[in-house]
Amino acid sequence: MPTSVSRVVTASRVAEVVGTLTRPAYASLADALRLAIGDGRIPVDVRLPSERELCERLGVSRTTATRAYALLTEQGYAAARRGAGTFTRIPGGRARTLDRALTTRVGDDLAVDLNCAASSAPPGLAAAYQAAVADLPAYLSGHGYYPAGLPELQRLLAEGYTQRGLPTAAGQMIVTPGAQTATAIAARALVRPGDRVLVEVPGYPNAAAAFAGAGARLSPVPVGPQGWDLDLLESTARRLRPKVAYLVPDFHNPTGQLMSEEQRARAARALADARTVVVVDESHQQLALADRQMPRPLAAHVAAAGGTALTVGAASKVLWGGLRMGWTRVDPDLAEAFTRARLTLDLGTPVLEQLALVHLLGDLAPTLAFHRERLREQRDALADALREQLPDWDFELPQGGLALWCRLPTPNAAALTEEAERRGLAVAAGPVFAPQGGLAAWVRVPYTRPVGELRRAVEILAEAWPIVRGEGLDATSTARRRVRSIVA
Ligand SMILES: Cc1ncc(COP(=O)(O)O)c(C=O)c1O
Incomplete structure (x- = not known):
C-alpha cells in the first residue's frame, strides 16, 4: 500500500465530502461516503471517524451514524476491525478496477x-448517471438507435468547437464509444490497403494499429523535446502525399507536447497542399495544467489552408474512461463516408451514457x-x-x-x-x-x-x-x- 497516504480520515474531511444531508439522513450519509470512497476522495483502507466524532462534527444523532456505518458495511464499502474502528474498503477489492487485457497481474500483488x-x-460522475436515469423514460418510446448521436449531445459538442474558433453545426458531430472507435472508423472510411498514413513517433499505438489494420503503410514523423519535426512532416507530405495524417497536437501522448499556433499553420499548409486528410486527435485537449491560452484547433488551420480534417475527441481522459464516450467532428464532405464506415462496426452509442455526458458537459467547469x-x-x-x-x-x-x-x-x-x-x-x-x-x-x-x-x-x-x-x-x-x- 502507498506509504504516504494518511491512514485516518478526519470527521472534518468527511463533513467536507458529504455536504448537506437529505432525509433519511443515515442513507444520505452512507450514499455520500460510498461515492467518495468509490471515486477516491476518501482513500481505501483508512479508518473512518468514530461514531461519536461523526455525530459531533455533522450534528447528526448517534443512531444516524451507527445506521450509516452499518449500511456502508453491508454494501461492502467499510469493515469494522475489533478494537480498531471502521475502515474503508472497495467491494471485490482492487481487482475489480483492473482489466486483464491491459494489466496482466490483476491481483492484489500489483502495487x-x-x-x-x-x-x-471525478466527483459528480455517479450523480450524472442518476440524472441520466431520470431522463431515460423520455427516450424509451423510440427505438434507441442513434448512429449520429443524441441531438442534444451533438448540439453541446458542436457549440464547444464553435466557441474554440471552429464553427461547427450539430449535424457535423458523430458520437462514438470513445476516441479510439472514432479513429478506427476514420481508418475504415479513409484508408485502402497500401495507402500511406503519416503517424507520430512516439505516438499513440492503438491509433497506429487501427491504420495498420486497415492496410496502411505507416510513415513516421518524430516528436522530440522540441516538438514535431516539421521539416520532415513537410517533406513527407510533399514526397509521399499520404492519404491521411494522424496527429495529436494537444498534449501529445506520450510526450505531453503542445503544438504552437505557428507550427499548426505550417503543418496544416503542408498537409492541405498534399491533399492529405488530417485526423486530429484531441483526447487530451482539455488537460492544460498551466494557465495559458490554448492554440486554435488544428482543424481550423486545416480549413484555412483549404484542406480537409476530421477531429476526434473524448470524455475518457477529462472525465472518465468508463463512460466510453467519444465523438468526431467531420467536415461535411466526409460525413457520409464516416457514417457508412461506422455502420459496419456498430449502430450507435448507449443512450444512458450520452445522457450522462449531456449532464456533465452542462456544468463542466x-x-x-x-x-x-x-x-x-x-x-x-x-x-x-x-x-x-x-x-x-x-x-x-x-x-x-x-x-x-x-x-x-x-x-x-x-x-x-x-x-x-x-x-x-x-x-x-x-x-x-x-x-x-x-x-x-x-x-x-x-x-x-x-x-x-x-x-x-x-x-x-x-x-x-x-x-x-x-x-x-x-x-x-x-x-x-x-x-x-x-x-x-
Ligand atoms: C491520444 C489518444 N487517443 C485516443 C485514446 C483512447 O481514448 P478512448 O478511451 O476515448 O477510446 C487515448 C487513450 O489513451 C489517447 O491517449
Whole structure:
C-alpha cells in the first residue's frame, strides 16, 4: 500500500465530502461516503471517524451514524476491525478496477498500475448517471438507435468547437464509444490497403494499429523535446502525399507536447497542399495544467489552408474512461463516408451514457478545475520523486496531459518495465509507442494515480533500475524482451 497516504480520515474531511444531508439522513450519509470512497476522495483502507466524532462534527444523532456505518458495511464499502474502528474498503477489492487485457497481474500483488494513462472518475460522475436515469423514460418510446448521436449531445459538442474558433453545426458531430472507435472508423472510411498514413513517433499505438489494420503503410514523423519535426512532416507530405495524417497536437501522448499556433499553420499548409486528410486527435485537449491560452484547433488551420480534417475527441481522459464516450467532428464532405464506415462496426452509442455526458458537459467547469488541480499536484509529486530518486533520468515537465516521458541514460526500458512488473508496478516502455521499433531508452510514467501510489511507483523504479541499467539486451533487440503492447 502507498506509504504516504494518511491512514485516518478526519470527521472534518468527511463533513467536507458529504455536504448537506437529505432525509433519511443515515442513507444520505452512507450514499455520500460510498461515492467518495468509490471515486477516491476518501482513500481505501483508512479508518473512518468514530461514531461519536461523526455525530459531533455533522450534528447528526448517534443512531444516524451507527445506521450509516452499518449500511456502508453491508454494501461492502467499510469493515469494522475489533478494537480498531471502521475502515474503508472497495467491494471485490482492487481487482475489480483492473482489466486483464491491459494489466496482466490483476491481483492484489500489483502495487501500482501505471500502464494506463487515465484517472479515476471525478466527483459528480455517479450523480450524472442518476440524472441520466431520470431522463431515460423520455427516450424509451423510440427505438434507441442513434448512429449520429443524441441531438442534444451533438448540439453541446458542436457549440464547444464553435466557441474554440471552429464553427461547427450539430449535424457535423458523430458520437462514438470513445476516441479510439472514432479513429478506427476514420481508418475504415479513409484508408485502402497500401495507402500511406503519416503517424507520430512516439505516438499513440492503438491509433497506429487501427491504420495498420486497415492496410496502411505507416510513415513516421518524430516528436522530440522540441516538438514535431516539421521539416520532415513537410517533406513527407510533399514526397509521399499520404492519404491521411494522424496527429495529436494537444498534449501529445506520450510526450505531453503542445503544438504552437505557428507550427499548426505550417503543418496544416503542408498537409492541405498534399491533399492529405488530417485526423486530429484531441483526447487530451482539455488537460492544460498551466494557465495559458490554448492554440486554435488544428482543424481550423486545416480549413484555412483549404484542406480537409476530421477531429476526434473524448470524455475518457477529462472525465472518465468508463463512460466510453467519444465523438468526431467531420467536415461535411466526409460525413457520409464516416457514417457508412461506422455502420459496419456498430449502430450507435448507449443512450444512458450520452445522457450522462449531456449532464456533465452542462456544468463542466468545476469538474475540470478539480481534475486539473489533482493532476497538477500528482505531476509535481511524481517529478519531485523522480528527480530525487532517479536523478540521471531526464524529462521535461509537460504543460498538460497525463504523463512524464522519461529518457533513461541507457536503452534498457523494456528490461526496466519487466523488472518493475515483477515488483508490482505496471508501466509502459518506449518501444510500445514506436510501432516500427526504437525508443528503447524511454519510458512513459503517467501521473494519473494518487500521490502515495506515484511515490511507491518511483521507489519500485529506483529499485529496478540499478538491476537492469547498462544491460545490453534491449539495445540490440527489443524483440527479445516482452514489451507490454496494450496501453491506454
Ligand atoms: C491520444 C489518444 N487517443 C485516443 C485514446 C483512447 O481514448 P478512448 O478511451 O476515448 O477510446 C487515448 C487513450 O489513451 C489517447 O491517449
